[in-house]
Amino acid sequence: MAETIAVEVARYSPERGSEPIYQRYEVPLRKDWVVLDALNYIKDRVDGSLSFRWSCRMGICGSCGMTVNGVEKLTCETFLWEYAPGPVRVAPLRNFPVLRDLVIDMTDFMDKLAKVRPWIIRQDEKALSEGEYLQTPDQLETYKQFSMCINCMLCYAACPVYGLDPTFMGPAAIALAQRYNMDSRDQGASQRTDILSQHDGIWDCTFVEECSRACPKGVDPAAAIQQYKLTATTEWFKSLLMPWRGR
Amino acid sequence: MSAGSGRLPRPYLRRPSAWWWLGRWTYLTFMLRDFSCVFMAYFVVVTLLQIRALGNGPEAYAAFEAHLRNPLLIVLNAISLLFVVYHAVTFFNAASTATVVRVGGKRVPDFYITLPNYIAWAAASVVVAWLVLRA
Numbered sequence: 001m002a003e004t005i006a007v008e009v010a011r012y013s014p015e016r017g018s019e020p021i022y023q024r025y026e027v028p029l030r031k032d033w034v035v036l037d038a039l040n041y042i043k044d045r046v047d048g049s050l051s052f053r054w055s056c057r058m059g060i061c062g063s064c065g066m067t068v069n070g071v072e073k074l075t076c077e078t079f080l081w082e083y084a085p086g087p088v089r090v091a092p093l094r095n096f097p098v099l100r101d102l103v104i105d106m107t108d109f110m111d112k113l114a115k116v117r118p119w120i121i122r123q124d125e126k127a128l129s130e131g132e133y134l135q136t137p138d139q140l141e142t143y144k145q146f147s148m149c150i151n152c153m154l155c156y157a158a159c160p161v162y163g164l165d166p167t168f169m170g171p172a173a174i175a176l177a178q179r180y181n182m183d184s185r186d187q188g189a190s191q192r193t194d195i196l197s198q199h200d201g202i203w204d205c206t207f208v209e210e211c212s213r214a215c216p217k218g219v220d221p222a223a224a225i226q227q228y229k230l231t232a233t234t235e236w237f238k239s240l241l242m243p244w245r246g247r
Numbered sequence: 248m249s250a251g252s253g254r255l256p257r258p259y260l261r262r263p264s265a266w267w268w269l270g271r272w273t274y275l276t277f278m279l280r281d282f283s284c285v286f287m288a289y290f291v292v293v294t295l296l297q298i299r300a301l302g303n304g305p306e307a308y309a310a311f312e313a314h315l316r317n318p319l320l321i322v323l324n325a326i327s328l329l330f331v332v333y334h335a336v337t338f339f340n341a342a343s344t345a346t347v348v349r350v351g352g353k354r355v356p357d358f359y360i361t362l363p364n365y366i367a368w369a370a371a372s373v374v375v376a377w378l379v380l381r382a
Binding site for chain 2: 012014018019020070094095096097098099105136138139141142160163164206207208209210213220222223226227229230
């Protein structure tokens with residue numbers, strides 16, 4: 001195994017140029033090093049001006065999502081040796097504005113996430129003295145996989161629809177809406193209907209399924225969207241056949 | 248955040264090219280699946296024309312059949328068949344993603360959602376083959 005590996009990192013500085021350029025660094029190739037370790041090595045030992053986001057180093061915080069050799073990855077769980085003999089090309093996540101080097105502007109995602117109201121909405125709150133809202137393991141199972149989302153935005157970077165039409169609500173936001181819609185303790189599905197059923201919601205999705213392939217946590221956002229399409233269609237027919245029924 | 252906002256940095260955003268679907272195998276297979284609907288529509292039109300020819304009597308139908316023997320049409324129909332089969336298979340396989348059926352609180356495995364589609368397809372094919380080949 002070679003002792004070093006070339007890492008080509010996208011560098012963008014709004015003050016210096018209008019296009020990102022790739023800068024090449026030689027990094028020790030160690031069996032236990034991930035791409036994030038290489039970036040930290042560069043920042044600590046070679047070039048302190050390199051900017052990137054990271055935090056937990058264990059695939060939980062969702063901060064270190066980047067494009068590694070053209071594929072969306074959490075860099076904290078992407079081993080360098082998988083790309084030997086190299087080079088490894090690290091770029092920011094696609095489809096998002098780049099602020100500097102590997103740092104993207106996530107404002108659009110955060111706005112969309114808030115719009116789907118990803119929290120438990122109750123119409124009738126129980127008094128604290130009545131205890132918790134209980135749930136069976138089967139009820140938990142219906143939404144559990146969608147609750148594993150860590151908001152890393154790899155699915156948005158992989159989604160060609162979001163790239164072409166940034167008004168699309170996007171995979172993670174819809175999957176998280178479904179996570180609460182399917183939660184037996186939640187009573188807020190009707191409050192999420194308008195935002196999900198509009199054209200920029202589920203109907204923009206053309207079912208490429210790349211979001212589900214990109215997800216590092218095994219969430220299947222494509223399934224959440226297709227399932228909600230079925231729900232929305234059923235609800236629409238019900239409201240047509242039984243207009244007296246409240247939404 | 249824009250260039251006109253003065254002190255704020257100008258973010259760099261690259262929009263996908265018109266050829267984005269050639270950049271990844273899964274994007275290409277998606278585009279082929281979407282494009283297959285053109286061939287589905289073509290087969291529908293051919294079938295409608297065939298029914299019209301049938302209604303116009305044996306001579307009109309024989310003329311229609313003679314048209315279909317054109318080598319270019321045979322090639323086009325063969326390609327269309329491939330696309331229609333691809334469309335059907337991807338559609339059946341996707342059915343289990345969209346349809347969640349629960350029995351006794353447990354989700355029915357994908358296999359049991361997909362299988363009836365294939366059985367119905369095979370049964371319909373057998374009926375059509377019987378109608379065509381019995382003569």
